[in-house]
Amino acid sequence: MALLSFVIDRSDQIWFASWQHLSLVVQSLTLAVALSLILAFLVYNSQKLSAVANGLSAVGLTIPSFALIGLLIAPLGFGVTPSMVVVTFFAVLPILRNAVVGLSGVDKAIVESARGIGIGRIRTMLTIELPLAWPVILTGVRISAQMTMGIAAVTAYVLGPGLGSFIFSGLSRLGGANSLEAVVVGVVGVILLAFILDLFLVGIGRLTISRGIRVSN
Amino acid sequence: MSATNTTQSNDQASRTILLDKVTKHYPGQLKPAVDGLMLEIPAGKIVMLVGPSGCGKTTTLKMINRLIEPTSGRIMLGDEDVTDLDGDKLRRRMGYVIQAGGLFPHMTVAANIAIVPKMLGWSKDAISKRIDELLDLVSLDPALYRDRYPKELSGGQQQRVGVARALAAEPPVLLMDEPFGAVDPITRQRLQDELIRIQEEVQKTIVFVTHDFDEAVKLGDLIVIFGEDGQIVQYDSPERILAQPANDFVADFIGAGAGLKQLTLARVRDVQLADPVTASPGEKGADVLARVQQTNHDYVVITDGRGRPISWLSRRQLSRLDTIDKSKNPDLPLVAEGSTLNDALDAMLASRLGAALVTNRSKALVGMITFDIVMKSINQLRADVQTADDESPVGTNTGSPEVSEVPND
Numbered sequence: 001m002a003l004l005s006f007v008i009d010r011s012d013q014i015w016f017a018s019w020q021h022l023s024l025v026v027q028s029l030t031l032a033v034a035l036s037l038i039l040a041f042l043v044y045n046s047q048k049l050s051a052v053a054n055g056l057s058a059v060g061l062t063i064p065s066f067a068l069i070g071l072l073i074a075p076l077g078f079g080v081t082p083s084m085v086v087v088t089f090f091a092v093l094p095i096l097r098n099a100v101v102g103l104s105g106v107d108k109a110i111v112e113s114a115r116g117i118g119i120g121r122i123r124t125m126l127t128i129e130l131p132l133a134w135p136v137i138l139t140g141v142r143i144s145a146q147m148t149m150g151i152a153a154v155t156a157y158v159l160g161p162g163l164g165s166f167i168f169s170g171l172s173r174l175g176g177a178n179s180l181e182a183v184v185v186g187v188v189g190v191i192l193l194a195f196i197l198d199l200f201l202v203g204i205g206r207l208t209i210s211r212g213i214r215v216s217n
Numbered sequence: 218m219s220a221t222n223t224t225q226s227n228d229q230a231s232r233t234i235l236l237d238k239v240t241k242h243y244p245g246q247l248k249p250a251v252d253g254l255m256l257e258i259p260a261g262k263i264v265m266l267v268g269p270s271g272c273g274k275t276t277t278l279k280m281i282n283r284l285i286e287p288t289s290g291r292i293m294l295g296d297e298d299v300t301d302l303d304g305d306k307l308r309r310r311m312g313y314v315i316q317a318g319g320l321f322p323h324m325t326v327a328a329n330i331a332i333v334p335k336m337l338g339w340s341k342d343a344i345s346k347r348i349d350e351l352l353d354l355v356s357l358d359p360a361l362y363r364d365r366y367p368k369e370l371s372g373g374q375q376q377r378v379g380v381a382r383a384l385a386a387e388p389p390v391l392l393m394d395e396p397f398g399a400v401d402p403i404t405r406q407r408l409q410d411e412l413i414r415i416q417e418e419v420q421k422t423i424v425f426v427t428h429d430f431d432e433a434v435k436l437g438d439l440i441v442i443f444g445e446d447g448q449i450v451q452y453d454s455p456e457r458i459l460a461q462p463a464n465d466f467v468a469d470f471i472g473a474g475a476g477l478k479q480l481t482l483a484r485v486r487d488v489q490l491a492d493p494v495t496a497s498p499g500e501k502g503a504d505v506l507a508r509v510q511q512t513n514h515d516y517v518v519i520t521d522g523r524g525r526p527i528s529w530l531s532r533r534q535l536s537r538l539d540t541i542d543k544s545k546n547p548d549l550p551l552v553a554e555g556s557t558l559n560d561a562l563d564a565m566l567a568s569r570l571g572a573a574l575v576t577n578r579s580k581a582l583v584g585m586i587t588f589d590i591v592m593k594s595i596n597q598l599r600a601d602v603q604t605a606d607d608e609s610p611v612g613t614n615t616g617s618p619e620v621s622e623v624p625n626d
């Protein structure tokens with residue numbers, strides 16, 4: 001029952017770290033959605049640019065997050081900034097890929113008929129193409145959310161906010177008092193947060209995906 | 218209410234469209250897709266663009282609403298030059314219908330129809346009223362269909378909503394690109410009939426692209442026939458094209474049975490019908506037979522108290538009857554006055570008598586139509602077309618005179 005007393009003794013600290021962790025992920029995710037959509041809208045009309053974007057997403061995902069964080073210490077130092085940059089970078093990749101796929105997948109005839117009745121270019125993007133691609137984009141957001149929960153933990157290496165600090169401190173003192181408890185709290189906390197955020201995103205989907213394009217009613 | 222008397226109100230009347238030496242040269246293509254096209258589309262008419270695939274029909278249509286910008290040339294809407302107008306604003310004044318209606322799947326039927334009026338700043342009430350009006354116009358019950366999504370409609374219903382959406386802001390012009398291409402033949406026929414009825418009500422200038430010549434004959438006031446190279450081969454009324462194809466290309470395109478196709482253009486009410494001998498139930502068979510024998514007719518039509526035909530008896534059947542009874546023959550070959558000669562011919566062929574009875578709206582007998590009458594009217598149609606040399610609208614290509622000759626093979 002050492003774990004239970006560990007949790008009870010440090011509940012304030014755990015709550016705070018969890019909140020910071022979630023906040024880091026949600027903020028980075030929001031930023032990533034905006035960035036990905038802008039990028040996707042810039043490239044989706046060109047097959048070449050779309051291929052480049054998809055290639056970069058694929059390559060980007062192979063970069064070890066730990067290495068990237070380490071590399072960012074020199075230019076950005078420690079703390080929130082490098083953490084935010086890394087988490088956002090990784091969050092962009094799946095969203096961008098899904099946004100490009102989703103937008104290219106919108107039936108060209110529908111877009112043409114939008115233009116044909118006098119809906120402007122930007123308005124067509126926002127009111128026709130975006131809502132139609134949205135289910136695919138949102139799937140990308142969910143993947144990103146899961147993935148960046150783990151990456152956010154790694155940012156503790158640059159003294160970033162969140163549950164990663166429990167994991168790092170526990171691992172560095174492994175065998176010492178409460179070391180295992182700290183690691184467990186960190187890992188389980190991250191998993192729980194990921195689960196909660198995913199539920200939230202599913203809820204967003206329910207609210208924002210039109211009944212007209214939902215796969216099952 | 219208020220919306221209809223905004224600045225758009227003087228726009229609702231149909232307008233003549235003039236394509237003035239319009240050329241479209243796609244980048245990277247050897248020849249222009251449309252070359253120096255000069256085409257006048259008269260106000261309030263349905264003009265069909267028909268021709269083989271790739272001849273530039275869609276390109277021509279999309280240059281009218283500037284979805285495709287012409288490489289050169291001018292486009293006039295009434296006496297307004299719209300070549301340099303803002304494309305989006307222009308398109309809000311032109312209905313546009315494509316295959317399957319091009320409906321937005323994430324919006325309800327009502328939301329789809331509301332789009333253009335909303336962009337034009339109509340009030341909520343005016344839009345809502347207009348949606349009901351339009352759904353009624355295209356024969357969809359508003360209570361049932363307003364809040365449905367496109368995927369909850371059949372192909373034909375989607376197409377109807379597409380037409381309703383195109384008409385929403387009362388545009389003077391309606392552009393349709395093979396709108397009925399993706400529905401089954403029976404639905405297509407129904408949608409075509411519906412469009413004819415709607416046009417009687419709304420009187421728009423309609424440009425309609427099709428590759429189906431029969432559809433062109435059925436719907437068109439005028440037909441533009443494009444050749445393989447996109448040059449206009451003939452621009453005329455369906456009657457004249459059928460009677461006098463400009464060359465072998467058109468004749469081939471019309472296909473077999475031009476005479477039969479002409480029959481779909483003439484209505485029973487337009488021909489001189491024969492007068493059958495009639496009698497009423499209760500009369501003596503012998504009396505009626507005597508009357509028939511004074512004529513060259515072999516049959517007598519029995520009509521009820523309101524003049525509606527109930528049976529059709531031969532001299533032999535009459536001679537065996539004491540009094541004529543009220544029994545009704547369900548298989549009488551009947552056609553309405555509004556039917557085409559083609560329908561009449563169908564009815565005649567289905568009966569053994571080589572003739573059909575013509576009835577008016579209240580189903581009363583107005584006359585009889587026979588093979589002879591149909592034959593005569595085909596000949597008459599041909600003769601009319603030859604004498605009536607009325608003004609056909611302008612339709613030529615000026616761009617490449619060297620390709621305007623059609624090879625005779």
Ligand SMILES: Nc1ncnc2c1ncn2[C@@H]1O[C@H](COP(=O)(O)OP(=O)(O)O)[C@@H](O)[C@H]1O
Nearest residue numbers: 243244246250269270271272273274275276277
């Ligand atoms: N966007 C485009 N870019 C290049 N060529 C095109 C484009 N659209 C159509 N074309 C070419 O122009 C010609 C006419 O096409 P189109 O107007 O679509 O014909 P239709 O509608 O009669 O089948 C064709 O040869 C086609 O390949």
Ligand SMILES: [Mg+2]
Nearest residue numbers: 274275276426
């Ligand atoms: Mg076409």
